[in-house]
Amino acid sequence: MSERAMSGFDELTHVRAKEVIARYPVARSALLPLLHLVQSVEGCVSQDGIRFCAELLDLSTAEVSAVATFYTMYKRTPCGEHLVSVCTNTLCAALGGDDIYRRLSERLGVGHEETAGEPGTTGSLTLEHAECLAACDLAPVIQVNYEYFDNQTVESAERLVEALQRGEKPHPTRGAPLTDLRTVELELAGFTEDPTVAAAAVAGNSAAPETLRGTMIAAERGWAAPAFPDEIPALPEKS
Numbered sequence: 001m002s003e004r005a006m007s008g009f010d011e012l013t014h015v016r017a018k019e020v021i022a023r024y025p026v027a028r029s030a031l032l033p034l035l036h037l038v039q040s041v042e043g044c045v046s047q048d049g050i051r052f053c054a055e056l057l058d059l060s061t062a063e064v065s066a067v068a069t070f071y072t073m074y075k076r077t078p079c080g081e082h083l084v085s086v087c088t089n090t091l092c093a094a095l096g097g098d099d100i101y102r103r104l105s106e107r108l109g110v111g112h113e114e115t116a117g118e119p120g121t122t123g124s125l126t127l128e129h130a131e132c133l134a135a136c137d138l139a140p141v142i143q144v145n146y147e148y149f150d151n152q153t154v155e156s157a158e159r160l161v162e163a164l165q166r167g168e169k170p171h172p173t174r175g176a177p178l179t180d181l182r183t184v185e186l187e188l189a190g191f192t193e194d195p196t197v198a199a200a201a202v203a204g205n206s207a208a209p210e211t212l213r214g215t216m217i218a219a220e221r222g223w224a225a226p227a228f229p230d231e232i233p234a235l236p237e238k239s
């Protein structure tokens with residue numbers, strides 16, 4: 001283990017890293033949560049963070065870099081207190097997502113994956129445009145640290161970032177209460193420092209009426225999916 005790669009990470013992070021690795025029968029399977037652990041400490045995955053993971057998992061830095069640069073949730077430059085993700089995929093874009101992103105970008109003076117304010121300080125915000133956030137029925141949507149703010153407008157999005165910049169934590173439309181990006185990254189690695197936050201996250205309302213509408217109509221009308229056959233049909237022969 002090189003001193004350089006390990007020097008930026010404290011004893012607690014080493015203990016947690018070992019705990020993550022112990023969850024898996026094969027050490028390299030721990031790479032994704034380990035990268036989240038690194039991000040919870042650094043606010044991004046730096047070159048030192050890549051070396052840290054590589055050395056602990058006996059991988060090459062090229063292998064770790066390939067993963068860290070493939071998934072958009074891993075950031076290569078330090079993020080703000082909050083990550084603001086604006087969906088600009090087809091449905092959200094058509095309903096105003098592009099306008100929201102453009103307005104926030106102008107207001108904050110930053111572009112994709114850039115940070116307004118000193119990274120990590122209260123009220124600092126990293127902006128990104130995101131692909132479909134799987135909430136098209138509530139478009140246009142924004143996520144802050146992966147928590148949903150549904151049915152946004154340019155005006156409501158501006159009010160949201162203004163509140164975040166003032167250090168406030170507006171309540172998401174559904175899901176867990178807002179914390180900050182590093183706390184969420186630690187949770188994604190499988191740790192929580194405040195059990196009450198974890199309990200609140202689980203207790204949060206995760207379903208919107210729009211999403212449940214089809215199920216409710218089916219229940220009102222007595223519709224049900226066909227029963228699963230007792231006998232599993234044979235697979236067709238390969239030709």
Ligand code: FES
Pocket residue numbers: 087088089090091092093131132133134135136139140141
């Ligand atoms: S297109 Fe925005 S959530 Fe699907």
